[in-house]
Amino acid sequence: MDFRQFPEQAAMRARERMLSGAVEAPAAARGPDGRGTAGPAAAAGSPAPATPGAAAPGVPYPRVRETVLTSWRRCRLHAVDADRLHVPHVEQHIDWDSRFLAAAAPVLDHVEQLLADCTAGVVLADSEARVLSRRGGDTAVVRLMDGVHLVPGSSYAEEAVGTNGIGTALAERRLSTVFGAEHFAGPLQRAACAGIPVRNPLTGRQEGVVNLTCLRQDASPLMAAVVRQAAADIEERLLDRYSGKERAALDAFLAAGRRTSGPVLLVTPTLRTANTEAVRLLEPQDLRQAGALAADLLAAPAGSRRQRVDVTLRLASGADVRIRCTLVGPPDRPIGCVVGMTAAEGREAPAAPDRAPGGRTGAQPTPAPLPALLPGLAGRSPSWRSASRDVVSACRQRLPTRVVGEAGVGKLALVRAAHHWVRPRKRLHVLDLTAHQDTADLLARAEEALRDEDGTVVLQHLEAANRELMSCLETLLAEARRDRGTGPWVAGLYTAPGQGPVPAAAPTGAAPPALDSAVFPCTVAVTPLRYRPEDIRDLVPALLARHSHGGTVSCTPAAMQVLTRCDWPGNVRHLSRVLQQAARGRRQADLQPHDLAPECHSSCRRTLTPWEAAERDAIVRALHDAAGNRDAAARQLGISRATIYRKIRLYGVTVAPARAR
Ligand SMILES: Nc1ncnc2c1ncn2[C@@H]1O[C@H](COP(=O)(O)OP(=O)(O)OP(=O)(O)O)[C@@H](O)[C@H]1O
Known part of the structure; x- marks a missing residue:
């Protein structure tokens, strides 16, 4: 039985079981968009539950599409x-004069006419899922939409109302069809909808969503075709609305964005836009402030207008940033201004009162003003944010800090980013304790680095230090602080053994010398990637950008799903290596599951021997070649059906038959 046909209460119960992990949801039925593999006829069958006993014998288990299940998990995360x-009313935040709305209006008129004899209504929302316009629909659909507040001025963001054809399309960044019981919230389950993001053809950013909504029994594959065409028409009209000057200014803005990994804004007399990094890192008031600076430069009298202006700006977070405003076009006739941002040179944002990061020691924990996220680093999980906050805070106070975590979790990356944020252009000295055979040489280098009062000294791989070395380092560090009262900021990185719990605080007793050292009053633990899988969605594009050398390699949702399910025993470094391999030799591509290394398609926890790893890889490749068909893969490998099934179980191979993907 297809989940979409499930009655409301049964659907809710089944969903709870799937989300609580009691059963693995069998994927996937063909949606009325015609995608997927099992059509409505197949949907009438009863696939066995993935976990024995998940459904009573003879009771059909519902099929759920993977995209829907992923969306439900996000809904769970957002509670x-x-x-x-709960539909938020956000009318006051909507730009009712936007170029997007103006470009879309004639297209919506046309769709409304097309749908005159149909029951469905068409809805337009902006990039934040705020409903801008609603047209058409027969009486029943209008009543339904009114009943669920699907009206202009309300927000249909997935994190507010759950899986739906507006917010989910934006979250997935592609066509999203949601039918009946696939909606997360019960009151939406009478509806069926198809929504597709509309992209700005010049900047590539999502401008909004066009969506069709009808009663669930009236759903049709044509809905997807109609919204696709409507989105294409809006995109074309959007392009037409840019003048030649605006296109030239946008070209300069995009070129500036390619040269930096930081925030970039564009201001022209008629247009304001910002890159993803700016939206991610800055608060709205910061964007407004930076935009006002650029507008002032554009409005300055021609004689006094300079091509480039550098200023320091204090952000809402309290951090200082260096702003560079560069005019586009000649100074006497500029067509726009591009604003770039870096952390301010030599300026430290005001430090918080004395506070031990992590709140483990010290007096009153007072939140320090901090950047929303550290530039150049990806990840928004609470544990990553908390580690970032603690490390920046320690860096500001020059509090000797031990950063603990498994190999490749990002300890050095975090300390480096904090250093560049707090004291840009000052030196960062990294001393790898495993790279120095000669202790005297290591201590000499440490002594020299510790003389750099404004810098940061990182002692990497503290776990490799024996008691004697640790005691010498302690003496050096104590002297560095006593002599000058302040001294450099010292961070010690301790690589904890893999796949085990991270020590939350400095252990005592039989702890290794690096951990029972009295030198570091503060310890920050960085959580392994497997415990913060939500960061993978941020890390993947950031790491792909790094490995595609200015190209545009991205990840399809299906490949992203494979990546988010992996355990990543080597943490972010491991993920980075897999993406580097997958992106090798490509400049433009949408990575598919089969582009990812075979290890991503196996859930085996133990370390495989080289022979076993080779066998697993061969099976994964054969399964990909055979579209997941196990019999065909076994034939290709020249092994029996029974053997391939046994090996698939042994290695936890997760390549699903194409029908179920
Ligand atoms: N949040 C992040 N955003 C972007 N890149 C990251 C992030 N965390 C880690 N990386 C990247 O992952 C790789 C490994 O990180 P890093 O060297 O900081 O790990 P580590 O914890 O210090 O490892 P080890 O203990 O093995 O030395 C680096 O290439 C780093 O740039």
Whole structure:
């Protein structure tokens, strides 16, 4: 039975079981968009539950599409209420004069006419899922949409109302069809909808979503075709609305964005836009402030206008940033201004009162003003944010800090980013304790680095230090602080053994010398990637940008799903290596699951021997070649059916048959 046909209460119960991990949801039925592999006829069958005993014998288990299941998991993370609908009213935040709305209006008129004899209504929302316009729909659909507040001025963001054809399309960045019980919130389950993001053809950013909504029994594959065409028409009209000057200014803005990994803004007399990094790192008031600076430069009298202006700006977070405003076009007739941002040179944002990061020691924990996220680093999980906050805070106070975590979790990356944020252009000295055979040489280098009062000294791989070395380092560090009262900031990185719990604080007793050292009053633990899988969605594009050398390699949702399910025993470094391999030799590509290394398609926890790893890889490749068909893969490998099934179980191979993907 297809989940979409499930009655409301049964659907809710089945969903709870799937999300609580009691059963693995069998994927996937063909949606009325015609995608997927099992059509409505197949949907009428009863696939066995993935976990024996998940459904009573003879009781059909519902099929759920992977995209829907992923969306439900996001809803869970956002604590969306499944029983009641909470639709925020956000009218005051909407730009009712936007270029997007103006470009879309004639297209919506046309779609409304097309749908005159149909029951469905068409809805337009902006990039934040705020409803801008609603047209058409027969009486029943209008009543339904009114009943669920699907009206201009309300927000249909997935984190507010759950899985739906507006917010989910934006979250997935592609066509999203949601039918009946696939909606997360019960009150939406009478509806069926198809939504597709509309992209700005010049900047590539999502401008919004066009969506069709009808009663669930009226759903049709044509809905997807109609929204696709409408989105293409809006994109074309959007392009037409840019003048030649605006296109030239946008070209300069995009070129500036390619040269930096930081925030970039564009201001022209008629247009304001910002890159993803700016939106991610800055608060709205910061964007407004920076935009005002650029507008002032554009409005300055021609005689006094300079091509480039550098200023320091204090952000809402309290951090200082260096702003560079560069005019586009000649100074006497500029067509726009591009604003770039870096951390301010030699200026430290005001430090918080004395506070031990992590709140483990010290007096009153007072939150310090901090950047929303450290530039150049990806990840928004609470544990990553907390580690970032603690490391920056320690860096500001020059509090000797031990950063603990498994190999490749990002300890050095975090300390480096904090150093560049707090004291840009000052030196960062990294001393790898495993790279120095000669202790005297290591201590001499440490002594020299510790003389750099404004710098940061990182002692990497503290776990490799024996008691004697540690005691010498302690003496050096104590002297560095006593002599000058302040001294450089010292961070010690301790690589904890893999796949085990991270020590939350400095252990005592039989702890290794690096951990029972009295030198570091503060310890920050960085969580392994497998415990913060939500960061993978941020890390993947950031790491792909690094490995595609200015190209545009991205990840399809299906490949992203494979990546988010992996355990990543080597943490971010491991993920980075897999993406580097997958992106090798490509400048433009949408990575598919089969582009990822075979290890991503196996959930085996133990370390495989080289022979076993080779066998697993061969099986994964054969399964990909055979579209997941196990019999065909076994034939290709020249092994029996029974053997391939046994090996698949042994290695936890997760390549699903194409029908179920
Ligand atoms: N949040 C992040 N965003 C972007 N890149 C990251 C992030 N965390 C780690 N990386 C990247 O992952 C790789 C490994 O990180 P890093 O060297 O900091 O790990 P580590 O914890 O210090 O490892 P080890 O203990 O083995 O020395 C680096 O290439 C780093 O740039």
